[in-house]
Amino acid sequence: MANRYDPQTAEPKWRAAWEAADLYRTKSPEEAGDAPKAYVLEMFPYPSGRLHMGHVRNYAIGDVIARHKRAKGYNVLHPMGWDAFGMPAENAAIERKVDPREWTYSNIAAMKAQFAKLGLSLDWSREFATCDPEYYGEQQRLFLKFLEKGLVYRKASKVNWDPVDHTVLANEQVIDGRGWRSGALVEQRELTQWFCKITDYAEDLLASLDTLDQWPEKVRTMQANWIGRSEGLQMRFAWTGRAPRDFKDGIEVFTTRPDTLFGASFIALSPDHPLTHQLAARNPDLKAFQKACARVGTSEEAIEKAEKVGFDTGLSVKHPFEDRTLPVWVANFVLMGYGTGAIFACPAHDQRDLDFARKYDLPVTPVVCPPDADPEKFDVADDAYTGPGTIIRSDFLNGLAIESAKAGASDRIEALEAGARTVNFRLRDWGISRQRYWGCPIPVIHCDTCGVVPVPESDLPVRLPEDVSFDQPGNPLAHHPTWSSVKCPICSADARRETDTLDTFVDSSWYYARFASADDLEERAQWMPVDQYIGGVEHAILHLLYARFFARAMRDVGELDVASGEPITGLFTQGMVTHETYQTGDGRWVSPDDIERQGDIVIERGTGDPVSIGAVEKMSKSKRNTIDPDAMIGTYGADVARFFTLSDSPPDRDVEWTQSGVEGAARFAQRAWSVFDAMPEAAATNPATGASDLRRLSHKSVVAIDKAVETFRFNSAVATLYEWIGAIKKAEATAAIEDRVEACSQLARCLVLFMPHLAESCWARIGGESLVAAAPWPEIDDALLVDDTVTLPIQVNGKRRSELRAAKDTAPKDIEAAALADPEIAPFLDGKTVKKVIVVPGRIVNIVAV
RNA sequence: GCGGGCGUGAUGGAAUUGGUAGACAUACCGGACUUAAAAUCCGGAGGCUUAACCGCCGUGCGGGUUCGAGUCCCGCCGCCCGCACCA
Numbered sequence: 001m002a003n004r005y006d007p008q009t010a011e012p013k014w015r016a017a018w019e020a021a022d023l024y025r026t027k028s029p030e031e032a033g034d035a036p037k038a039y040v041l042e043m044f045p046y047p048s049g050r051l052h053m054g055h056v057r058n059y060a061i062g063d064v065i066a067r068h069k070r071a072k073g074y075n076v077l078h079p080m081g082w083d084a085f086g087m088p089a090e091n092a093a094i095e096r097k098v099d100p101r102e103w104t105y106s107n108i109a110a111m112k113a114q115f116a117k118l119g120l121s122l123d124w125s126r127e128f129a130t131c132d133p134e135y136y137g138e139q140q141r142l143f144l145k146f147l148e149k150g151l152v153y154r155k156a157s158k159v160n161w162d163p164v165d166h167t168v169l170a171n172e173q174v175i176d177g178r179g180w181r182s183g184a185l186v187e188q189r190e191l192t193q194w195f196c197k198i199t200d201y202a203e204d205l206l207a208s209l210d211t212l213d214q215w216p217e218k219v220r221t222m223q224a225n226w227i228g229r230s231e232g233l234q235m236r237f238a239w240t241g242r243a244p245r246d247f248k249d250g251i252e253v254f255t256t257r258p259d260t261l262f263g264a265s266f267i268a269l270s271p272d273h274p275l276t277h278q279l280a281a282r283n284p285d286l287k288a289f290q291k292a293c294a295r296v297g298t299s300e301e302a303i304e305k306a307e308k309v310g311f312d313t314g315l316s317v318k319h320p321f322e323d324r325t326l327p328v329w330v331a332n333f334v335l336m337g338y339g340t341g342a343i344f345a346c347p348a349h350d351q352r353d354l355d356f357a358r359k360y361d362l363p364v365t366p367v368v369c370p371p372d373a374d375p376e377k378f379d380v381a382d383d384a385y386t387g388p389g390t391i392i393r394s395d396f397l398n399g400l401a402i403e404s405a406k407a408g409a410s411d412r413i414e415a416l417e418a419g420a421r422t423v424n425f426r427l428r429d430w431g432i433s434r435q436r437y438w439g440c441p442i443p444v445i446h447c448d449t450c451g452v453v454p455v456p457e458s459d460l461p462v463r464l465p466e467d468v469s470f471d472q473p474g475n476p477l478a479h480h481p482t483w484s485s486v487k488c489p490i491c492s493a494d495a496r497r498e499t500d501t502l503d504t505f506v507d508s509s510w511y512y513a514r515f516a517s518a519d520d521l522e523e524r525a526q527w528m529p530v531d532q533y534i535g536g537v538e539h540a541i542l543h544l545l546y547a548r549f550f551a552r553a554m555r556d557v558g559e560l561d562v563a564s565g566e567p568i569t570g571l572f573t574q575g576m577v578t579h580e581t582y583q584t585g586d587g588r589w590v591s592p593d594d595i596e597r598q599g600d601i602v603i604e605r606g607t608g609d610p611v612s613i614g615a616v617e618k619m620s621k622s623k624r625n626t627i628d629p630d631a632m633i634g635t636y637g638a639d640v641a642r643f644f645t646l647s648d649s650p651p652d653r654d655v656e657w658t659q660s661g662v663e664g665a666a667r668f669a670q671r672a673w674s675v676f677d678a679m680p681e682a683a684a685t686n687p688a689t690g691a692s693d694l695r696r697l698s699h700k701s702v703v704a705i706d707k708a709v710e711t712f713r714f715n716s717a718v719a720t721l722y723e724w725i726g727a728i729k730k731a732e733a734t735a736a737i738e739d740r741v742e743a744c745s746q747l748a749r750c751l752v753l754f755m756p757h758l759a760e761s762c763w764a765r766i767g768g769e770s771l772v773a774a775a776p777w778p779e780i781d782d783a784l785l786v787d788d789t790v791t792l793p794i795q796v797n798g799k800r801r802s803e804l805r806a807a808k809d810t811a812p813k814d815i816e817a818a819a820l821a822d823p824e825i826a827p828f829l830d831g832k833t834v835k836k837v838i839v840v841p842g843r844i845v846n847i848v849a850v
Numbered sequence: 851g852c853g854g855g856c857g858u859g860a861u862g863g864a865a866u867u868g869g870u871a872g873a874c875a876u877a878c879c880g881g882a883c884u885u886a887a888a889a890u891c892c893g894g895a896g897g898c899u900u901a902a903c904c905g906c907c908g909u910g911c912g913g914g915u916u917c918g919a920g921u922c923c924c925g926c927c928g929c930c931c932g933c934a935c936c937a
Contacts, residue, residue, distance in 0.1 A: 216854095217854070217855085218853095218854050218855070218931080218932080221853060221854055221932090222853085222854080222932060222933075224853090225852085225853065225854095225932080225933060225934090226933080228933095228936065230936075230937085232937080253937085254936095254937070255937060256936095256937065257937075268937090308935080331935095332935085333935040333937095334935080334937080335935070335936065335937090337936085338936045338937075339936075339937065342937095343937045344937085345937085346937095350937070351851085351935090352935055352937080353937080355935095424936080424937095425936095426936055537931085537932090540932080541932090541933095647874095647875075648862055648863080648875075648876085649862060649863070650863080653862095653863095655862085656861095656862070658861095658862090658876075658877095660876055660877070661862085661875080661876065663876095664875060664876060665875095667890095668875090670890095704866095707866095713864095715862085715863070715864085715874085715875090716863095716864070716873090716874085718874075718875085719863090719864070719873065719874035719875075720873095720874085721874090722873095722874050722875070723873075723874065726874095791870090792870090793869080793870040794870095795869085795870085795917085795918070797917075797918085798916095798917065798918045798919095799918095800870050803870075835917090836917065837917090838869095838917050838918080840869060840918095843869050843870095844869045844870075844918080846869080846917050846918060847917085848917045848918090
């Protein structure tokens with residue numbers, strides 16, 4: 001029986017050794033000396049209670065980076081904590097009568113035990129959970145600083161209200177117009193809520209995206225689209241008749257196409273526009289129309305299918321340049337949330353306006369003529385013209401291109417004092433109030449005489465009460481008999497504590513700063529920004545945008561010293577872990593653990609029901625296609641589980657989990673181990689010298705792995721490991737012992753990035769000093785990276801016909817001569833004349849012959 | 851509709867950025883070991899043709915640039931992801 005590596009005994013041993021050596025603790029500035037810093041962070045997990053393969057992949061990727069940086073001499077900060085507030089804890093409380101706090105902390109304990117088995121190089125000394133009062137107390141302090149600076153504020157806004165659960169729902173929690181839990185029809189309610197003034201930073205958040213050159217292009221464009229900057233003109237149309245109350249000066253609209261003003265055909269108001277409300281108060285038909293629009297709901301298909309409908313208010317306004325009037329309609333396609341909630345419509349050049357105009361028989365006047373069309377006759381039918389062209393039928397704008405016409409029209413409107421150029425953003429302020437228990441309490445007090453009063457800093461943290469009941473719907477904090485009753489800090493009168501809590505996205509918007517230091521702003525500044533952040537692409541917009549906002553806001557209240565305001569220098573978004581799905585004839589999903597292959601057919605173990613193999617999908621409980629990391633670790637060890645998530649696909653793409661792939665990874669581990677069979681201790685041999693094939697290959701392999709790791713091409717690094725190991729094995733009989741010891745020593749130090757426990761066992765076999773997890777990256781002899789002789793393919797007219805071995809510095813003319821003399825190519829030159837010979841030194845020779 | 855990405859053997863994917871396409875792995879086939887199987891080790895393999903060598907074809911499709919194109923340019927086709935009545 002060959003000597004086999006046994007992960008079950010080796011892995012716990014090495015984890016204990018790492019812990020005893022305190023290897024992964026972040027070094028203090030004194031210990032670190034002038035070593036550069038590297039802050040490596042993976043998105044911290046929600047403590048659901050169990051680790052899944054997505055976690056394993058995420059943290060394995062981060063661990064490769066952290067270990068590599070450490071070996072390269074960086075002082076590495078690689079912390080871990082828990083994103084611990086949120087609805088699942090409350091749902092558990094409602095469904096199973098467990099305390100959310102106990103539920104959360106016991107989940108954390110369970111997951112931490114699972115984490116321990118993975119052998120990640122984490123510094124746990126900085127661990128915290130966002131539900132720790134120390135953490136959310138600090139967050140409350142930040143909230144009050146933001147409040148003081150006007151970065152958070154209260155306003156009334158429309159929210160999704162679930163009338164059964166008595167709570168506000170996020171848009172994501174509304175499915176087809178119904179609450180995701182209660183199934184009740186969601187109402188739009190006007191509530192007073194807290195908001196973060198993220199729009200103050202819209203311009204900078206957009207412009208600075210260009211500086212984030214270590215972020216995926218995709219994420220940057222998604223954020224840019226989300227922020228949605230557009231330049232245009234905000235202008236006023238004056239009334240023809242009596243002006244409605246509150247709108248004496250006319251109706252304000254925003255447009256990006258002032259060049260089409262002469263094609264304006266009507267004004268359209270949003271059904272939610274204040275003027276619509278005012279008019280609806282006296283007009284039951286309009287009120288009914290408004291209601292009908294609201295019912296269409298917020299679901300995307302509903303919006304897509306919704307036909308354009310409108311209501312003529314009977315009012316009209318004057319055209320700013322011409323002696324004519326425009327009717328004012330209410331139209332369902334105009335959004336209150338963008339611009340002013342009102343538009344002027346130019347149907348010839350906007351599809352929505354055109355659909356509406358055709359339906360209600362409103363005028364359509366083209367004013368932009370395409371380059372190849374006849375200006376006298378140009379007209380539109382069912383398709384609006386949105387392309388480039390020349391302005392026509394537009395008085396002083398005639399003959400101009402679109403851009404100049406925009407400027408001309410804007411100048412004129414500004415001269416008439418009827419409006420001004422403005423920039424509009426799609427981004428809206430971030431609503432952070434939640435009518436929930438398991439979140440960070442908002443630290444303010446409502447007093448009838450003093451208004452909104454901040455909780456004095458000495459009273460922080462405002463702790464969540466522990467004696468809450470979940471037996472009625474809604475927010476337990478609001479139902480608590482005493483918690484919200486307090487005295488006003490200013491006038492001491494009876495007052496009420498705010499019972500809303502903060503959106504959990506707030507918790508994760510600044511945790512990176514807290515990891516850098518619990519309370520020392522200077523230490524925070526030393527570590528920030530995060531050098532490498534790793535997580536799922538599903539956070540491309542919300543979390544990552546909020547984090548960028550928070551870093552700026554913290555900077556501006558003096559809580560974080562990052563000049564650029566960018567908290568994250570490098571971002572990597574990893575792909576998902578997928579698996580085949582299995583389903584019985586009656587549509588029941590079957591777990592991979594319960595299937596059995598019998599020849600070509602697949603059956604469910606136990607029942608014997610035939611099972612069909614379905615699509616490869618993200619591992620999920622509902623499809624039952626999950627693989628439990630604990631079970632994997634129990635069978636194959638943590639190294640194999642980690643290695644497999646990195647080896648098959650590039651880390652930014654999805655990886656399909658397969659049994660055979662895992663077995664391949666396990667085979668690799670044994671193969672790597674066997675390379676170290678019968679190796680002497682490194683100290684017992686002389687240092688390797690010379691330039692044997694093995695030495696050349698080993699040094700090249702180290703460089704290849706180094707480069708691949710730096711560029712997140714882990715699958716390529718793994719391929720290099722396979723080849724290298726194969727070569728070392730082949731060289732066992734032939735290579736000098738010194739060269740083999742060197743190769744093994746280098747191999748262990750590369751292997752430790754991916755399979756740290758195994759590498760440690762290998763390292764011990766060659767008597768490596770201390771622990772390989774603490775060893776520096778192998779030193780490379782550059783002279784070994786270039787070969788003395790190279791093999792050059794010889795092409796004739798671009799087709800490879802032969803090859804040539806030559807010393808690396810052979811003169812091109814000698815290579816040319818040797819190539820032409822090659823007997824292999826003679827038949828291909830027969831009857832032809834050589835026109836040209838291209839020699840690319842070290843690469844290729846191409847003979848052009850006709 | 852807008853934006854981003856992708857298309858290479860049976861499969862996941864390589865290809866030093868314009869220089870030998872298919873590294874490495876999985877599945878498959880063959881051999882060794884074994885009473886046998888598993889495990890392990892060794893070997894094979896893009897397609898067509900051939901006894902074999904040779905030869906021809908080959909990176910979604912069609913064109914182009916180049917001595918040379920998976921890579922660059924133009925035009926199509928298909929798939930995935932994100933946003934979406936944003937004026």
